[in-house]
Amino acid sequence: xxxFVLLCAALALVAVAAVTVPLVRAGAxxxxxxxxxALAAAGVIVVGxxxxxxxxxxxxxxxxxxxxxxxxxxxxxxxxxxARRLEREPGKLEDWLMLGRSYAVLQEYALAxxxxxxxxxxxxxxxxxxxxxxxxxxxxxxxxxxxxxxxxLIERAxxxxxxxxxxLFYGAVIATRRGDLPLARxxxxxxxxxxxxxxxxxxxxxxxxxxxxxxxxxxGAAVAAAAAPAQxxxxxxxxxxxxVAGDAGxxxxxxxxxxxxxxxxxxxxxxxxxxxxxxxPGPPLAARRLTSEFPQTVELTSKDAMxxxxxxxxxxxxxxxxxxxxxxxxxxxSGDPFGEISYQVGKxxxxxxxxxxxxx
Numbered sequence: 001x002x003x004f005v006l007l008c009a010a011l012a013l014v015a016v017a018a019v020t021v022p023l024v025r026a027g028a029x030x031x032x033x034x035x036x037x038a039l040a041a042a043g044v045i046v047v048g049x050x051x052x053x054x055x056x057x058x059x060x061x062x063x064x065x066x067x068x069x070x071x072x073x074x075x076x077x078x079x080x081x082x083a084r085r086l087e088r089e090p091g092k093l094e095d096w097l098m099l100g101r102s103y104a105v106l107q108e109y110a111l112a113x114x115x116x117x118x119x120x121x122x123x124x125x126x127x128x129x130x131x132x133x134x135x136x137x138x139x140x141x142x143x144x145x146x147x148x149x150x151x152x153l154i155e156r157a158x159x160x161x162x163x164x165x166x167x168l169f170y171g172a173v174i175a176t177r178r179g180d181l182p183l184a185r186x187x188x189x190x191x192x193x194x195x196x197x198x199x200x201x202x203x204x205x206x207x208x209x210x211x212x213x214x215x216x217x218x219x220g221a222a223v224a225a226a227a228a229p230a231q232x233x234x235x236x237x238x239x240x241x242x243x244v245a246g247d248a249g250x251x252x253x254x255x256x257x258x259x260x261x262x263x264x265x266x267x268x269x270x271x272x273x274x275x276x277x278x279x280x281p282g283p284p285l286a287a288r289r290l291t292s293e294f295p296q297t298v299e300l301t302s303k304d305a306m307x308x309x310x311x312x313x314x315x316x317x318x319x320x321x322x323x324x325x326x327x328x329x330x331x332x333x334s335g336d337p338f339g340e341i342s343y344q345v346g347k348x349x350x351x352x353x354x355x356x357x358x359x360x
Contacts, residue, residue, distance in 0.1 A: 076106065078102075079099070079102040079103065079106060082095070082098070082099055082102065083099060083111075086099060093119055093122050093123055093127065093130075096115050096116075096118050096119035096122060096130075097115075097116070097119050097127075097129060097130060097133070099115040100112045100113075100115035100116040100119060100130070100133045100134075100137070101133070103115055103137075104133070104136070104137055104140070107140075107327075107328045109137045109138075109140045109141040110137075110141060112133070112137035113134050113137035113138050113141070116130050116131075116133035116134035116137060117130075117134050119133075120134060125156065126160065127160075128157040128158075128160040128161035128164050128167060129157075129164075131153045131154070131156050131157040131160070131167075132153070132154065132157045132164060132166050132167045132170070134150075134153055135149075135150040135151075135153035135154045135157070135170060136150075136166065136170065138150040138153075139170070142289065143287075143288070143289055146170070146173065146174050146177055147174075147177060147178070150170070150174075151174045151178075154167055154170045154171050154174055155171070158171050162190075163190070163194065165191060165194050165196065168187050168188075168190050168191040168194075169187075169191055171187045172184045172185075172187035172188045172191065172207070175187060176207075176211070177303070181211050181214055181215055182215070184207075184211055185208055185211045185212070185215070188204050188207050188208050188211070189208060191204055192204050192205070192208070210310065250301075250312065250313055250314035250315075250316075250345040250346040251299050251300065251301045251345070252275050252286070252299065252300045252301075252312070252318065252320055252343055252345060253297065253298070253299045253349065253350045253351070254273070254297070254298060254320055254322070254341070254343070254350070254351050254352070254353045255295055255296070255297045255350055255351070255352050255353070256271070256273070256294060256295060256296055256297070256298065256322045256339075256353050256354075256355065257294055257295045257352060257353070257354045257355070258294040258295075258337075258354070258355045259354055259355060259356035261356075262337045262355060262356065262358070265324060265326075265337045265358075266292040266294065266324055266337075267292065267326075268292070269292055269324050269325055269326050269328065270289055270290070270291065270292065270324075270325050270328060271289070271290040271291060271292045271293075271322065271323070271324055271325070272287060272288070272289055272290075272322070272323050272325055273287065273288045273290065273298055273300065273320070273321070273322050273323075274286070274287050274320070274321045274322075274323070275287070275300050275304075275312060275318050275319070275320055275343075276318060276319045276320075276321060277312075277316075277318060277319075278317070278318065278319045278342070285305060285310060285311050285312050285318065286300045286301070286302070286304035286305050286311060286312070287300075287304060288300055288304055292324055294355075297350065312345050313345065313346075314345050314346030314347075315344070315345060315346055315347075316344070316345045317342065317343070317344050317345075318342075318343050318344075318345060319340060319341070319342060319343070320340065320341050320342075320343045320351075320353055321338060321339070321340045322338060322339050322340075322353050322355055323336050323337070323338040323339075323355075323359075324336060324337045324338070324355065332359055333359065334359055334360060335358060335359060336358070336359040337355050337356075337357065337358050337359075338355055338357055338358070338359060339353050339354050339355035339356055339357060340353070340357075341353045
């Protein structure tokens with residue numbers, strides 16, 4: 001703004017000179033001097049231009065309010081205040097649970113996991129909500145955690161509270177991922193018995209139906225037979241059919257690059273890669289969360305399926321989408337850079353997918 005003001009002042013001086021210099025020269029040669037006329041003209045030009053610009057321009061000449069005053073009541077500020085208070089004081093278990101929930105809402109999943117972990121420690125690992133919250137935060141940050149620490153936390157939470165809806169849901173997903181279909185069905189059925197909302201009920205019923213279809217096949221029968229004697233030894237035999245199904249489904253391999261024009265858009269935002277059925281709307285067939293590093297190669301298989309029984313197989317024509325999530329969530333938002341290609345599973349091999357567009 002200072003540069004603009006200086007430029008305007010220079011132009012005003014040029015205008016003053018263009019008017020006053022001829023008047024002064026005329027005063028030197030004429031019988032009556034024009035000096036006062038020149039001074040009056042200069043004053044009108046300088047003062048008048050300044051007054052007209054201030055009156056007609058849309059620039060705010062008042063100093064902006066401090067950012068802290070504007071955002072003092074924002075959710076981010078309130079959560080930060082709670083975190084600072086808990087740093088000074090031990091706080092209660094409910095305070096740390098609230099902090100974990102708040103960070104999760106703000107999509108600060110690493111901080112949410114830390115808060116829930118602290119809550120779990122305060123409870124002596126006896127709080128199912130703290131264990132489930134930490135597991136969910138870890139999974140939201142990295143889906144592979146559902147095969148690691150998040151899975152362990154969910155199992156411990158279900159021991160403490162077998163009727164926890166959130167723990168049952170994640171427990172069913174975890175059981176499905178490791179191929180323990182009878183246990184996954186049992187947990188989805190228990191979740192259904194809790195009378196969830198209609199939309200959630202429909203989703204759970206679809207999962208149960210898909211699991212039933214898989215259990216009817218030869219591989220599913222072997223899984224059910226292995227699970228029948230006892231729950232503990234069922235995990236080892238159940239893993240083999242799941243691996244076979246993953247191999248039969250083929251894989252999608254893409255090398256993701258970023259167009260030079262969007263190089264400044266990556267930052268530290270997460271990168272989501274989706275495999276979709278172009279002829280069937282709905283949730284992706286598979287998904288993976290990555291860091292925004294380019295170029296990088298990723299392979300998606302049926303193990304990355306988001307819904308049990310709904311994946312892709314060799315010969316399928318699918319759409320592969322890579323999106324930099326500036327909002328941090330899998331849900332697309334305006335301004336997200338993305339790229340998309342058509343891919344035939346089992347035929348196209350390693351394909352190149354370039355992120356070269358921006359979501360309107």
